[in-house]
Amino acid sequence: MCGIVGLFLKDKSLESQLGVLLTDMLITMTDRGPDSAGIAIYGEPSPTVSKVTVQSENPDRDFADLAEKVQPMVGGPVSLSRRDTHAVLSVPHGTAEALRRQLREVAPDVRVMSFGDSLEIYKEVGLPRDVAARFDIASMTGTHGIGHTRMATESAVTTLGAHPFNTGSDQCLVHNGSLSNHNSLRRKLRREGIHIETLNDTEVAAAYLTWKMQTGATLGEALEKSLEDLDGFFNFVVGTRDGFGVVRDPIACKPAVMAETDQYVAFGSEYRALVNLPGIEQARVWEPEPATVYFWTHGDTATPTGKAA
Amino acid sequence: MTVKDNKENAPPRTVPIQSATFSNPINAEIRRAAATGIYDIRGGGAKRRVPHFDDLLFLGASISRYPLEGYRERCDTRVTLGTRFAKKPIELDIPITIAGMSFGALSGPAKEALGRGASEAGTSTTTGDGGMTPEERGHSTKLVYQYLPSRYGMNPDDLRKADAIEVVVGQGAKPGGGGMLLGQKISDRVAEMRNLPKGIDQRSACRHPDWTGPDDLEIKILELREITAWEKPIYVKVGGTRPYYDTALAVKAGADVVVLDGMQGGTAATQDVFIEHVGLPTLACIRPAVQALQDLGVHREVQLIVSGGIRTGADVAKAMALGADAVAIGTAALIALGDNDPKWEAEYQKLGTTTGAYDDWHEGLDPAGITTQDPVLQARLDPVDAGRRLRNYLNVMTLEAQTIARACGHNNLHNLEPEDLCALTMEAAAMARVPLAGTEWWPGKTGAGF
Amino acid sequence: MQTYDLAADGLRGLNATLQAQSDETNQTEWTIVNPRGSHAIAVGLDAPIEVKVMGSTGYYCAGMNKQATVHVHGSAGPGVAENMMSGTVVIDGDASQYAGATGHGGTLVIKGNASSRCGISMKGIDIVVHGNVGHMSAFMAQSGNLVVCGDAGDALGDSIYEARLFVRGSVKSLGADCIEKEMRPEHIELLRDLLARGGCDAKPEEFKRYGSARQLYNFKVDNAY
Numbered sequence: 001m002c003g004i005v006g007l008f009l010k011d012k013s014l015e016s017q018l019g020v021l022l023t024d025m026l027i028t029m030t031d032r033g034p035d036s037a038g039i040a041i042y043g044e045p046s047p048t049v050s051k052v053t054v055q056s057e058n059p060d061r062d063f064a065d066l067a068e069k070v071q072p073m074v075g076g077p078v079s080l081s082r083r084d085t086h087a088v089l090s091v092p093h094g095t096a097e098a099l100r101r102q103l104r105e106v107a108p109d110v111r112v113m114s115f116g117d118s119l120e121i122y123k124e125v126g127l128p129r130d131v132a133a134r135f136d137i138a139s140m141t142g143t144h145g146i147g148h149t150r151m152a153t154e155s156a157v158t159t160l161g162a163h164p165f166n167t168g169s170d171q172c173l174v175h176n177g178s179l180s181n182h183n184s185l186r187r188k189l190r191r192e193g194i195h196i197e198t199l200n201d202t203e204v205a206a207a208y209l210t211w212k213m214q215t216g217a218t219l220g221e222a223l224e225k226s227l228e229d230l231d232g233f234f235n236f237v238v239g240t241r242d243g244f245g246v247v248r249d250p251i252a253c254k255p256a257v258m259a260e261t262d263q264y265v266a267f268g269s270e271y272r273a274l275v276n277l278p279g280i281e282q283a284r285v286w287e288p289e290p291a292t293v294y295f296w297t298h299g300d301t302a303t304p305t306g307k308a309a
Numbered sequence: 310m311t312v313k314d315n316k317e318n319a320p321p322r323t324v325p326i327q328s329a330t331f332s333n334p335i336n337a338e339i340r341r342a343a344a345t346g347i348y349d350i351r352g353g354g355a356k357r358r359v360p361h362f363d364d365l366l367f368l369g370a371s372i373s374r375y376p377l378e379g380y381r382e383r384c385d386t387r388v389t390l391g392t393r394f395a396k397k398p399i400e401l402d403i404p405i406t407i408a409g410m411s412f413g414a415l416s417g418p419a420k421e422a423l424g425r426g427a428s429e430a431g432t433s434t435t436t437g438d439g440g441m442t443p444e445e446r447g448h449s450t451k452l453v454y455q456y457l458p459s460r461y462g463m464n465p466d467d468l469r470k471a472d473a474i475e476v477v478v479g480q481g482a483k484p485g486g487g488g489m490l491l492g493q494k495i496s497d498r499v500a501e502m503r504n505l506p507k508g509i510d511q512r513s514a515c516r517h518p519d520w521t522g523p524d525d526l527e528i529k530i531l532e533l534r535e536i537t538a539w540e541k542p543i544y545v546k547v548g549g550t551r552p553y554y555d556t557a558l559a560v561k562a563g564a565d566v567v568v569l570d571g572m573q574g575g576t577a578a579t580q581d582v583f584i585e586h587v588g589l590p591t592l593a594c595i596r597p598a599v600q601a602l603q604d605l606g607v608h609r610e611v612q613l614i615v616s617g618g619i620r621t622g623a624d625v626a627k628a629m630a631l632g633a634d635a636v637a638i639g640t641a642a643l644i645a646l647g648d649n650d651p652k653w654e655a656e657y658q659k660l661g662t663t664t665g666a667y668d669d670w671h672e673g674l675d676p677a678g679i680t681t682q683d684p685v686l687q688a689r690l691d692p693v694d695a696g697r698r699l700r701n702y703l704n705v706m707t708l709e710a711q712t713i714a715r716a717c718g719h720n721n722l723h724n725l726e727p728e729d730l731c732a733l734t735m736e737a738a739a740m741a742r743v744p745l746a747g748t749e750w751w752p753g754k755t756g757a758g759f
Numbered sequence: 760m761q762t763y764d765l766a767a768d769g770l771r772g773l774n775a776t777l778q779a780q781s782d783e784t785n786q787t788e789w790t791i792v793n794p795r796g797s798h799a800i801a802v803g804l805d806a807p808i809e810v811k812v813m814g815s816t817g818y819y820c821a822g823m824n825k826q827a828t829v830h831v832h833g834s835a836g837p838g839v840a841e842n843m844m845s846g847t848v849v850i851d852g853d854a855s856q857y858a859g860a861t862g863h864g865g866t867l868v869i870k871g872n873a874s875s876r877c878g879i880s881m882k883g884i885d886i887v888v889h890g891n892v893g894h895m896s897a898f899m900a901q902s903g904n905l906v907v908c909g910d911a912g913d914a915l916g917d918s919i920y921e922a923r924l925f926v927r928g929s930v931k932s933l934g935a936d937c938i939e940k941e942m943r944p945e946h947i948e949l950l951r952d953l954l955a956r957g958g959c960d961a962k963p964e965e966f967k968r969y970g971s972a973r974q975l976y977n978f979k980v981d982n983a984y
Contacts, residue, residue, distance in 0.1 A: 001522045002524060178522065252894070255837055270836060271815050271817065271834065272795055273796075274796075275814075285834060285853065289893070460882070461882075465805065465825065505901060506920065509976040514899060518857060519819075519841050519879070531798055535774045
């Protein structure tokens with residue numbers, strides 16, 4: 001049960017403001033989710049560097065020599081840039097996924113928040129305002145981002161239980177709702193070899209998408225399939241390296257508002273999350289249809305908006 | 310001769326044995342279902358035996374603790390509900406309230422009797438899925454107005470007339486289900502109050518029409534507070550299923566009071582399969598709910614009302630010892646009014662049932678005139694007499710609870726604690742998290758004995 | 760005319776002030792600026808006053824309204840005019856889920872589209888939507904009228920009781936026990952009045968009427984769900 005915000009920029013001139021805009025949207029959703037908050041932010045992908053975002057309860061100790069520890073594993077230059085309890089490891093392009101698996105051995109106390117070429121995820125327990133401040137999200141730039149404020153229903157209020165969940169390279173997912181078959185699905189996915197960390201229902205949804213995509217589905221196809229295989233109530237907002245998607249369950253009780261202008265596509269659990277966006281008065285504002293997958297990509301054309309699949 | 314000889318010489322035969330699995334009642338139900346094609350509908354709560362307050366005992370005081378004098382020394386019973394946010398909390402003389410029961414499910418005189426009895430005993434009564442009647446408001450000094458998914462008869466004037474508002478998310482008899490009122494009971498007045506055609510079978514929604522989940526509930530509670538100037542305590546009532554999470558989420562959504570109804574809690578009508586197979590026994594609900602309140606640091610600040618199978622002062626005292634601030638009674642109150650009274654046995658027989666088993670409240674044929682809209686039948690219940698019986702019963706329960714509290718050395722019912730209790734069975738020990746009698750252990754307990 | 764700045768002066772003050780207006784008030788016109796999607800704006804009013812909300816609102820704007828006219832110059836969030844008793848609520852933009860939910864009376868006019876569950880469990884309210892309505896609209900609708908000048912989504916009028924539904928455009932699907940019904944002269948007249956009150960220039964003859972088949976009114980073996 002939560003608040004979701006998302007912002008997908010079409011206009012490059014807004015990229016420097018992405019963090020400022022998302023921070024404001026996130027804080028507006030505090031009432032819907034006072035337990036924890038998180039943000040996934042997509043920067044410009046580099047052809048030479050991939051990124052692993054890590055978190056530690058004891059960052060002074062764990063981050064001190066992490067870059068040196070990691071260097072032999074990736075066989076190239078590694079840099080570490082820290083933000084509070086999180087740090088981004090920049091590693092040679094294409095080595096992030098293997099590193100994610102190996103990190104457990106060299107740094108068992110460090111937890112991977114995300115990996116990919118453009119994605120960084122920051123999330124912690126606490127009020128959205130405080131979480132946004134400790135990571136200085138307002139200072140971040142990028143092409144698109146997704147934020148989440150959580151009111152925990154059944155699983156623990158922890159950093160790992162916070163959203164967004166990383167679902168695969170440069171993929172992330174946030175959720176508002178409550179899944180009713182996540183326990184069975186978690187067992188099935190674990191048998192399929194998918195790593196699932198928590199008892200959180202959303203992580204199961206994220207892992208489900210990862211599994212579908214590992215077995216050949218596109219993200220759009222995986223989302224379509226999720227409508228059959230996930231039971232319960234959900235609004236999902238997902239991010240990919242250059243895309244942004246939304247899907248609601250067939251009953252569609254949990255709130256969702258979208259806005260689109262020539263400059264951006266935005267998502268909010270409530271309209272008030274969108275009120276400070278530039279030009280919102282002139283935006284096309286609507287609510288996504290139930291059981292319908294929406295997807296936007298940067299791609300080649302300026303506004304390749306539309307439903308996937 | 311020959312015949313007799315044959316019998317005497319025949320080998321011994323197997324005695325006919327009833328199947329425990331396919332028992333006569335089960336087989337009868339299979340035949341009934343096969344003949345009618347519809348599930349069984351009835352009123353009341355779970356009839357199966359489940360671990361209950363009877364499986365707990367109080368320890369009492371002796372040398373290590375000192376008891377209070379039964380008639381002389383003070384043992385306070387007052388409780389204030391809604392101290393968290395409401396400007397006008399409800400103050401009750403006794404911690405036993407009357408649970409929500411609708412006009413429609415119950416007759417007008419029965420509702421009046423509940424109001425009279427509760428008022429005389431210094432406690433509150435509660436509306437139900439059908440709106441507030443002027444009679445009910447008039448005869449209840451403290452009236453809790455239920456805010457239900459159906460919103461039958463819901464209006465801002467009655468909301469402001471109420472002393473508290475109870476947002477009903479679910480009830481113990483049917484957690485996850487909506488109300489039912491069958492055509493026999495949709496009289497002209499009930500139909501008008503609910504804005505429904507007369508005589509239809511009414512099935513209410515299981516979810517509220519305009520919110521789903523705790524994040525939305527927080528906004529709904531804000532609206533209700535804004536409409537009522539932040540004066541009224543807001544209760545949130547849930548059926549006992551996931552009491553830890555539901556209590557925690559009600560608190561996060563801004564409730565002043567959490568009402569928790571276990572599976573023995575009654576209903577006017579629902580599917581028998583719902584009543585008997587969904588939900589937790591009341592005994593199993595209380596500790597997880599109290600744990601949630603304690604984890605959030607609001608135990609006693611957000612009050613907990615427990616209901617579902619409360620019958621005696623001992624039950625009241627045990628619920629409070631486990632951490633409840635008050636209890637609510639429904640079925641017991643109806644019995645005090647005269648429901649299932651042996652004096653109607655001949656009429657119960659005509660209905661194919663017997664005293665103590667009559668639960669077809671939805672059919673509207675209640676010989677006692679309580680669960681009916683039939684003018685002739687309902688005239689059998691004198692609201693003044695019935696109200697007096699309810700008052701007497703509430704007073705007895707209070708005296709009983711005080712007796713126990715004093716014997717345990719407490720000058721206030723709210724000072725009863727789990728350590729005053731022991732359990733007779735492993736099941737009750739596990740559910741109530743109190744030691745099995747004579748031991749210092751309960752199933753699931755870890756760590757040192759004391 | 761009184762102006763109230765919600766961002767500066769807060770929700771409690773706003774509702775307390777508006778609720779304090781009586782039938783005889785001479786402060787009959789109010790303008791609320793900076794609503795910024797806030798919840799529970801102008802709820803529980805009970806006086807013949809006119810309230811203009813200059814922007815979009817959050818949940819439950821004009822909830823439980825009596826007598827007042829509330830005009831939202833923007834879009835409305837979930838549950839606008841929920842449980843309205845009387846008066847008029849006008850939304851210039853779109854309305855989110857549950858518009859007019861459980862409303863007992865009065866008129867709700869939505870000049871844009873209404874989202875899902877418009878008129879859910881309505882109990883006498885009249886709702887006029889200039890655009891489309893989403894899925895499950897008029898679910899368990901008990902009485903009153905829902906007029907849709909555009910299209911209706913899936914499962915229109917599911918488990919409907921005695922409410923009347925008028926739709927000019929297409930209906931994606933009808934819900935359980937909801938059927939198309941004959942437009943008789945009295946329905947044309949009723950609709951003409953509703954359209955006039957809703958400020959629509961559509962012709963009543965262009966609409967189809969939907970209502971209850973009344974097959975779910977009593978338990979039967981074949982519809983025991």
